[in-house]
Amino acid sequence: MRLALFNEGRLGVVDGDDLVDVTEQLAGSPAPGPAGALHQYIETTAREGAARPALSGLPRVPLAEAVLEAPLPRPGKIIGAPVNYLDHKAEMEYTTSIADLGVFLKATSSVIGPGEDVLLPYSDKRTDQEGELGVVIGRTAHHVDAADALDHVFGYTCVLDITVRSGEDRSTRKSFDTFTPIGPWIVTADEIPDPGSLDLRCDVGGAIRQRTNTADLIFGVRELIAYTSSVMTLHPGDVIATGTPAGVGPLHHGDRIVLDIERVGRLEVGVDGTRAVPYEQRPGRRSP
Template sequence: MSAFMHLLRNFFPKWCHPHPEKHLKHHIFRQLQTNRPTAALVAIKPSEQVLPKCRFMQYRRANEQVKRLGMVSEDGNRMVELSSMTCAASNMMDFIQQRYCMVSLLDSVQFMKIEDVDAVDLRLLPPIDAPGKIIGVDCNYVDNCDEQHISIPREPSFHVKFASAITGALDNIRAHSLAKHIDYGCQLAVVMGKKCREVSAKEALNHVFGFMVVQDIVARDWNAPLGGHSMDTFLPLGPTIVHRCHVPDINNLWIKTIVNGEERQTGNTRNMIFKIDFLIHRLSQYLTLCPGDIILTGTPAGSGAFRHPSCYLQPGDLIESEIQSLGKMCNKVVNCYSQ
């Protein structure tokens, strides 16, 4: 039995199937994908629910080192491989650069080979792994400012992370020996789709490719020049990048973090101080944003540092991160010597 399914048995016995090995991939994607949006947000015909949508994932098939690009259905049960059936690139960075027409892609899905996820032996990879820039914004939720007893900022403050921190939606987070106060913070991430410089807030969202879930893990006690944001494995992201055409209202999505079954964070993107369009506009005044660049938009209240008493991550902890319509991740914290 896989370590991941042991993890499910320990913390979420209601998820487990009598034959977990046979249904592992089915479980992974059903749990990673969120519940279907309500009819008030998006009208989906029942017959369309099983068709893969523009929810992009990177993966490897068993016993292969070749990276593949695919789309998965909204319920997480069905998938198509794009990299062998279309002229789409085999990795997300190149695919974004291709500026593929999503309408044409959705129209062509019905003619592709559609597979059951639980019938495919695959390893899920981060949906993007080589962005040029990863930029985070500090204190961007009203309740996060309130819990720190600080004033709401008048201007956004940014920090950077590096691509070497990226890990997958089911991968382990290593508790580095240099860090004793390791904290979590679920965030909505923006993936840029077009190059832009000095873009207006009105036009900003037209330059976005899609959105995904991230955990911005940080060592709060590590004050080296690069800070505690970019240690290896400190940026779980995924499970998919959801194209913006599937997210009708990015400013009204709930966010959750659950640690060892306890809900630690709950918030909504409507409580952002600086909205996504303004963040893109603001950043583009100082630097050129390129396809594949990632913007982390801040975290709501509930991080471990600001609880009473403080509650930091320890080896053995299990973190679930979920954002409405975007998906769900499940990462275990392990000691620094684990692979």
């Protein structure tokens, strides 16, 4: 299934050119909180097993007329995988990779959905796009073996890990509001039995920036889940951004970012620089 949030928090199944509203069938009660109806369904599935709704007779909305939202507006955790492609390691001239650095956390308040805008924070510091495959956890994972890791996956989505190249800590530079676009939906794991062979492409301003296949990940999805679950327990609804390939580059006001991942979907957002300020004017700066 492809599961999406749309039209102010409704839960839908993508069926051809339509969204079938399954909010009552899958989200149940009580009413979903800030984490959203899809997060609630993922947690229910973890407890009670998957429920696939019969779509006949349910309300439909043409996909072209629906307002898609971030499928997980407030994940429990967003976990990033730094330097997880060798070509990105080379382009950034890093001497280390994920094997040395481990993982990092992004603020859940940085999530936005399809069609929204990334807000550039600084007018004089480069802010880059990083297109990545996102893994959505479906079952609690604690010290999971790589051989069993995919059993803990609910599904996959597109993630943009936006990053400002400033002097702040990695988690800060990646946690500004709007810095984690997610969507347009989550594709359940049964539709992607092998996440290690997906083509990924990211365009900015109509030009190709990034093109890769997830086969080139240093830590693949299995290894990422195994390693991360040895550090922190993963819960249903957590999101792992698996890392970005070479081709990161500066964003400018008015750009459109399009991330397309084979069998997963196409995520498109804008870029707004009208509120950017000089780095030296950021709150909390101290004079030398």
